[in-house]
Amino acid sequence: MTRTTPFHPEDAAMPAAALHPLRDFAEKLGRELRFEDLRSGAWHARLLTAYVRHYEARRAGTSSTVRASETEALIRRASNEAALVGASAAGISTSAAVFTLDTGFVGALVAVPVAGAAMGLDTMLRSLIQARMMCDVASAFGVRIDPDDPWDLLHLHAITSGSEVWEDADRGGAGLVGRMLTEDTEAAERKLGNRLMGESVLRNLLPFASVVTSSVTSWRRTRQLGHAAVEYARYRRAVDDAFSAVRAVDARCLELLIEGAWCLFGTDGVLRAEETVMLAHLLRSSPSAARKRVLERLGEDEAQWVERLHEVPEAARDAFLHALEVLVAVDLSMSNAEWLLLRQAAAALNRPPRRERVQALLKQLRAHGVVLAPWGDLAESRDERMPVSRGAGLGADAHGAPGAL
Known part of the structure; x- marks a missing residue:
């Protein structure tokens, strides 16, 4: 993330003129996203990278302000949209299951692919909703998600990946930080994409009940990710500003x-x-x-x-x-x-x-x-201030003379 212009919730309303870049984004994504990406898990990285670039193009030249309290409205809107998408996908899956029971094997030849497509579309739409929410929250704190740095998004998902990830007995967590630094980026992206797709399938397995469970789970996970985005953006802005001040000196x-x-x-x-x-x-x-x-x-x-x-x-x-x-x-x-x-x-x-x-x-x-x-x-x-100690300085030798780093 880097510094950028803050976002205001009033900018969320999309005028008719914005439909053209959205259509261009959908066409571009359709050309770039391959079936192999769905199988390997790379679809999520491609989808979010394309969306972040679209977001930046749409937001170019705008300026506004935001208060920290307004990020809750962004999270609430995204959570409600994700819940609606989850309920819709579960409804299609339930209808496909009922159709299969009524028509038997022949009906299954049609219903199963339809249900699978609904689950995949559910995952992608929810990911887009969450990506917009994360970009909005980051922009509200005056930072941007860098589409060329996959760790901006991977870090956000890592925060919500489960408490067991953060238990590390090696030097109180030093081993965990080291593993995060050496982890293969593409492997991490594929792992995340496969996990999100698998979660969508599990949410839609039970007919009828999945209409509720999928909606609630989508709402809860989106809200959880939104709050993680707020925490992450606050840390990034505060820490980067403080480190920049030291770096300048x-x-x-x-x-x-x-x-x-x-x-x-x-x-x-x-x-x-x-x-x-x-x-x-x-x-x-x-x-x-x-x-x-x-x-x-x-x-x-x-x-x-x-x-x-x-x-x-x-x-x-x-x-x-x-x-x-x-x-x-x-x-x-x-x-x-x-x-x-x-x-x-x-x-x-x-x-x-x-x-x-x-x-x-x-x-x-x-x-x-x-x-x-x-x-x-x-x-x-x-x-x-307290009196200055003699011989203070980075790299100072035993006699107080500055040394080279």
């Missing part, structure tokens, strides 16, 4: 900042799904050498990371501490363990800890979903 600090994200996210001993995919995103965006170094240090004692904070250059310390405060606040809460670690980090950076600063961030994120004030507006004045 001194990019050499980013490795330590990623380690800080790991330490703060893991203070309760278990990584949340959003935190896991965010760490994977940060590491995937890093150079391979830096990624390897950080992965080797993940799971170390927090005290070792705090000690290395003395290496952060003086000019970058305000932005660095603000980024740590954003990492604490981005989940809309601050635990005692997070505050204790943040205090230790502030002391290592020779800055006084300011609880009110984190509380201000929490208030902004809860009300607007994004951090509105630039980091400098929340930083304390120079006379409130």
